[in-house]
Amino acid sequence: MTNPLVPLIDRGKADRAVLAALAREQRLVIAADRRSFRHLAQRAVEEPETAAFFALLAEGETLAAGHLEAFAAACGPDATGDHEPLAGCQAYPAYVAWLALNGAPADVLVALTANFAEWGGYCATVARALRDHYGFPDEACAFFDFFAEPSPExxxxASAALRSARPDQERARRYGRLLQEYEGMFWRTLLQSA
Structure with missing residues (x-):
């Protein structure tokens, strides 16, 4: 199983310390991904539709960062302040940064969109469980709600960018596979940290 933690959260069996660790690690992921998406938007300047896609992703990370603070506050004092990042959690944003520097923007776009459905499903499950099993208010679940809801824009x-770009499907598939593996590593590392 690539994600053993979300099913535990779904059943209300994950320790609150894991939720606090999730908030701490996501704070770093959000900041890193925002910079990576901005860089990809700049690199895609000759592909305006692709650049617009990455600019929108960067804006989304900014919105998500605001929602994350309410989640962290609901997790308690362990979710705030400085901490030593967990390498297994930070491998995902490190790879996104690598893609921002080395991957063709169109290939990265395909890889990221393939991973969004899985991430969105995890977020929907966590948001529901936080309400049902942990008593978190809506404001504290807004971070997960944000990613769980489909974004028509x-x-x-993404569709406009894919119509105008020419991604290398094999490279995009490889990038997507690695993103999913790093995503799984994120959740497994959180579970092991508790």
Whole structure:
């Protein structure tokens, strides 16, 4: 199983310390991904539709960062302040940064969109479980709600970019596979940290 933690959260069996670790690690992921998406938008300047897609992703990370603070506050004092990042959690944004520097923007776009459905499903499950089993208010679940809800604008921009770009499907598939493996590593590392 690539994600053993979300099913535990779904059943209300994950320790609150894991939720606090999730908030701490996501704070770093959000900041890193925002910079990576901005860089990809700049690199895609000759592909305006692709650049617009990555610019929208960067804006989304900014919105998500605001929602994340309410989640962290609901997790308690362990979710705030400095901490030593977990390498297994930070491998995902490190790879996104690598893609921002080395991957063709169109290939990266395909890889990321393939991973969004899985991430969105995890977020929907966590949001529901936080309400049902942990008593978190809506404001504290907004981070997960944000990613769980489909974004018609993001889908429109991705479709427009894919119509105008020429991704290398084999490279995009490889990038997507690695992103999913790093995503799984993120959740497994959180579970092991508790």
């Amino acid at each position: 993001l889908e429109r921009r």
